[in-house]
Amino acid sequence: MIDLQSARLRNSTNALLLFFLGALLAAVAELPYGGWIQIPILSLIWWRMDQQSSHSIKNQFIFGMSFGLGYFVLGLWWIYISLHDIGGMHAALSGLAVFLLAAGMAFFFSSASLSLALAKRKHLTGLILAASWVMIEYLRSVVLTGFPWMGFAEAQFNGPFAPVAAFFGGLACTFLVVWISWEMTQLRKNIFFSATCIISTVALAQLAGFWTFTKPIGEPLSIRLIQGNFEQSLKFNPKAIEEQFSFYTNAIEGQSADLIITPETAYPWPQSNLPAGLLGSLQHFSNNTSSNVLLGVIGETGNSAGVQYTNRALGLSPNAPNYQYDKSHLVPFGEFIPPGFHWFVNAFNVPMSDFARGKQDQAPFSIIRSGKDAVHAAITICYEDVFGGELASRIHRSSQPVNLLINMTNLAWFGESQAPAQQLRLSQLRSLETGLPALRATNTGITAALGPDGKVLSQLDEFTQGVLSLKIQAYSGITPYVLWGNAPILGLSCLLLILGLIRQKRI
Known part of the structure; x- marks a missing residue:
């Protein structure tokens, strides 16, 4: 009984911490170098969620929802102004509407983060997580006509992966943000491989900025x-x-x-x-x-x-x-x-x-x-x-x-x-x-x-x-992105997810 209560307390504490980290992630997007700052914060979020990967899928989903709720409640609170201050809707109903929208957006984030609990091959986890995130963000842009506001990509205008947008678009920026932030969590386990991935990817992204297409x-x-x-x-x-x-x-x-x-x-x-x-x-x-x-x-x-x-x-x-x-x-x-x-x-x-x-x-x-x-x-x-x-x-x-x-x-x-x-x-x-x-x-x-x-x-x-x-x-x-659209990054993400499923079944 004591162990069960202790586990519930740990889960509640972890969910609350992830909520505040999600809110912090949304807040730093407004800073001049927000795209850079978001990456270590995301790394901390992945680390906290990965610590719970041995727990149930249900708990992992709740942790993802907590992180997403903090992110979207802070990032989209201004919708309250249009509903209450401008539209005259009751304050409680306006607040509930903002919360439900944030919860709906957090559901997408939580679904993508389930790959942390499902992935068994740790050296593929970061790529699978990034691919999942891209696919979920794409779905967020099309389901019920789409509402892809507050993705990670737009903060990358002030981040390391902005030059990639001309080649493969904002979803490619999102892929790199998620993958590199995951690799930061792995530095203690495999410093050479993860450091090489981080440094080379950031360097190549910066070099891409020297190409112009217009x-x-x-x-x-x-x-x-x-x-x-x-x-x-x-x-x-x-x-x-x-x-x-x-x-x-x-x-x-x-x-x-x-x-x-x-x-x-x-x-x-x-x-x-x-x-x-x-x-x-x-x-x-x-x-x-x-x-x-x-x-x-x-x-x-x-x-x-x-x-x-x-x-x-x-x-x-x-x-x-x-x-x-x-x-x-x-x-x-x-x-x-x-x-x-x-x-x-x-x-x-x-x-x-x-x-x-x-x-x-x-x-x-x-x-x-x-x-x-x-x-x-x-x-x-x-x-x-x-x-x-x-x-x-x-x-x-x-x-x-x-x-x-x-x-x-x-x-x-x-x-x-x-x-x-x-x-x-x-x-x-x-x-x-x-x-x-x-x-x-x-x-x-x-x-x-x-x-x-x-x-x-x-x-x-x-x-x-x-x-x-x-x-x-x-x-x-x-630009290449105008020519190709999202096809390359969506194709890569699909291939990675298929590869991940195949590798999982072999274990």
Whole structure:
């Protein structure tokens, strides 16, 4: 009886420790060298979990859930702001929703970490763990439309494996983070082999940074990124909407540029119901000043069921037909309601939370300049830049070569939290993967321009109203990741898992 109580106490203590280590892992991702710091913390997590590998699968699963819960509760707490502060949902229900989402994400982490308990050949454990993690992260990006936020890859922009992204994408960065952090736990057992793996892998990753696959083309573009800083709680207030319309229209027409971009839903009203003459006036400005303008609006599309709304980027170019991009990858509950969950959305006040999906193969936006070749930009709206594989596929299949990335975002839903910094790192990872510069126009921040290496060229302060004016160089070419997508790293992971199963059966 005493031994049973002692075992339960040890398990509870270990689960609590793993919860705090998971939270610490999420916290350090926000630091300048977070990608480096995460690796030894992960190593400590694997060490603690491996100490329990002789215990039951049930306990190992609980330990993985504890680590995942700590990681995602801290990393995703800002969703509470959108549900409670903006949406008006009861505090208890908002907190429960965040916890359940964190638990759902932790389930994926816990499933991947079971390989620590199942692997019997220790020299393969690290590779099997890394392969499991890659496959689970891929599933996390596709199950129920996917929610791969807060993966290990985006922190690697400030870590040792960032250069690998151009070759094999963010999932390859994840593989290396997990494998190398495991090898750190093995240094006492096999210092020569593990040290060789760690040093050579980090060195090769750093050397990969000397390869470039894209190059500058043409003259730099003049850019104006407009940040309105309008509170989300006022987004659907009629008087606030008038003020918002006035600010963005005046900011656009205040100065010409090759490209002027507003944030997502800067004009938060159905396109057909915008004030009379507004779009005509902006098109007149575009024609007279040779300015290309991208507007965030509420689009409309018709089908047999009637009119449906879309989250749209509307492009105006000099003496050219209007361009439109309708967001394809929608946010569950925020932009579309999964079957059976209307009751949940009805619990908080979010108008127009059930949008129609845009097509996945929409053409890039052509930035027209007099006497010069057009520059083509791939557009993502907010949450879409989480999905690196989808963006790479769009660029690869595009009828026009893509020279620039544009993300239009409204993160006012999440207040003063780490959400804007998290999404900035995702945009930086997308630039690394594609070798293309990126422009981010946001409502409250972080409005920024990124180079093809993902580094911030210029940015506005968060929660300020203003315009970021700069020059940016377009690039041409494609990276191996754009060409191959996730196929190489998924193929390698599948082979390792098959090998692991075969070796396990022989024991």
